[in-house]
Amino acid sequence: MAFISPFFRSPWTDVTGAMFSHQMLGRCAKQEMEMMDCLEAYGLDRGLRECQDLIEDFRECQTSRKQFCRFMAMRKERDRQISEGKLTGDDRYCSPRVDSY
Template sequence: MAQQISPFFRSPFTDLTGGLVSHQLFGRCATMEMDMMDCLEAYGLDRGMRKCKDLIDEFKECHTLTKQIKRFYAMRTERERQIAEGKLKGDCRYVTPKIDSF
């Protein structure tokens, strides 16, 4: 992760183009990225990688959505298992959730 946060060679060009790689324009992970970067700025890069590990992990999850994808695959696998066992039949196989059922 250190390679992604701090450039190997710093120049005015890297300062100008550094904002293009951030998530501040996308909106979904912008606040998490700012919290992570503030923490890393406060502690420095080397010490901040240890102190800010929770914030870094939260930002990685927001960016990659790995837990959400694993949860989706687990639900789909369970549904396919129930269909194979015969618990879900006919029109009940792929019923969408009712509105406001969350």
């Protein structure tokens, strides 16, 4: 994610600045707003250091990279147990309990 501060501010930069925003779609709106508030409070240069946690949270909300890595690790472990013979028959691909969420 590139944070680019415009060299020259004009009404055109204000109009086009919100084109790439998550505020309309909703899923990452809260994280984006917290990140932008922090960046606005500290400024762009210092904000990239001070707001690193919020930036990482927003990036994770956008990409779901950690969630996908966890899914792949669980799949790899299940495949390993199947190849070793620990999981057989119906236990190989069991569904989670109904109330496990």
